[in-house]
Amino acid sequence: MGNDIDDALALGVIHALETRGECRLLAVTVSKDNPFAGPYCDLVNTFYGRPSIPIGVVKEGKTPEDSPYIRVPCERKDALGRVYPRQLESGADARNAVEVLRQTLAQSQDGSVVVVVVGFSTNLARLLESPADQHSPLPGRELVAKKCRQLVMMAGMFTAEGRHKEYNVFIDLPAAKSLFANWPTPVVVSGFEIGRAIKYPATSIEQDYGYVANHPLAESYRLYQKMPYDRETWDLTAVLYAVRPERGYFGLSETGTITVDDAEVTQFAGNPDGRHRYLTVTPEQIAQVREALIQLASQPPGPGQ
Numbered sequence: 001m002g003n004d005i006d007d008a009l010a011l012g013v014i015h016a017l018e019t020r021g022e023c024r025l026l027a028v029t030v031s032k033d034n035p036f037a038g039p040y041c042d043l044v045n046t047f048y049g050r051p052s053i054p055i056g057v058v059k060e061g062k063t064p065e066d067s068p069y070i071r072v073p074c075e076r077k078d079a080l081g082r083v084y085p086r087q088l089e090s091g092a093d094a095r096n097a098v099e100v101l102r103q104t105l106a107q108s109q110d111g112s113v114v115v116v117v118v119g120f121s122t123n124l125a126r127l128l129e130s131p132a133d134q135h136s137p138l139p140g141r142e143l144v145a146k147k148c149r150q151l152v153m154m155a156g157m158f159t160a161e162g163r164h165k166e167y168n169v170f171i172d173l174p175a176a177k178s179l180f181a182n183w184p185t186p187v188v189v190s191g192f193e194i195g196r197a198i199k200y201p202a203t204s205i206e207q208d209y210g211y212v213a214n215h216p217l218a219e220s221y222r223l224y225q226k227m228p229y230d231r232e233t234w235d236l237t238a239v240l241y242a243v244r245p246e247r248g249y250f251g252l253s254e255t256g257t258i259t260v261d262d263a264e265v266t267q268f269a270g271n272p273d274g275r276h277r278y279l280t281v282t283p284e285q286i287a288q289v290r291e292a293l294i295q296l297a298s299q300p301p302g303p304g305q
Helices: 006-019 037-047 068-075 097-106 122-129 140-147 173-182 192-197 202-207 216-224 234-243 283-297
Strands: 028-032 055-062 113-117 148-154 187-190 256-260 266-270 276-280
Touching: 006 037, 006 216, 006 234, 006 283, 028 037, 028 097, 028 122, 037 055, 037 068, 037 216, 055 097, 055 122, 068 216, 097 122, 097 140, 113 122, 113 234, 122 140, 122 173, 140 148, 148 234, 173 256, 187 234, 192 234, 202 216, 234 283, 256 276
Parallel strands: 028 055, 113 148, 148 187, 187 276
Antiparallel strands: 256 266
């Protein structure tokens, strides 16, 4: 949370889907090692009426650099105090992401959890390697295999032409390689080309978020780049597929195996026994997905807490 504005919009989409009764957000963990990443997630959760969602942060992680779009909303105050209320003061006060993940999984029904990773694989790779603890006697990989139904990732690139290494993969390359090799459930990946093809429009930020004087997603969008700009929906597409896999928003590749080559580029090899697939999209689906994401990201908070 904090390296690209699609992180924030994706969290808003999850809240909208929960408000509609389509999912339940069990926990949020962040893989940007910045003190404002966790508090920003807390203020967004609080804005949507769900302040009690557990938040875990990465320790000794990647990209600690400042990000105004998470820092400024956390620091904003008016005559009444904080513009965006939150409970978490700093990432330094938050629990370790792996502990939050282990507790959340241990408390969940078997085979019920869909994990969505829209950043680096750091926390999930560490989860797979985690030992038994007070939350579960199972080591990490066995706990994941028992409790999780599917992993959906925004990572890599799978087009035939113009391929290059992708940010979420190469920033923590060992973690990405570990996740592709060791995650025990089916994995669906939304590649770079999917979000690139579907832009979130500035007109929505300017027109659809005015139902409150201060909206954290709209403010962050304006802070991220000079307006007006349309931004790629990388992380939002992963969230949308994870919650609505049967809506026909995307196509799916054959099953196979994803690896990362020496140039840090993802490679896919078809294999009927493989656990990996990646999303595809047609021009008609692009229009459908864009409209769905606009409606969900800009949806006001509501019941469903």
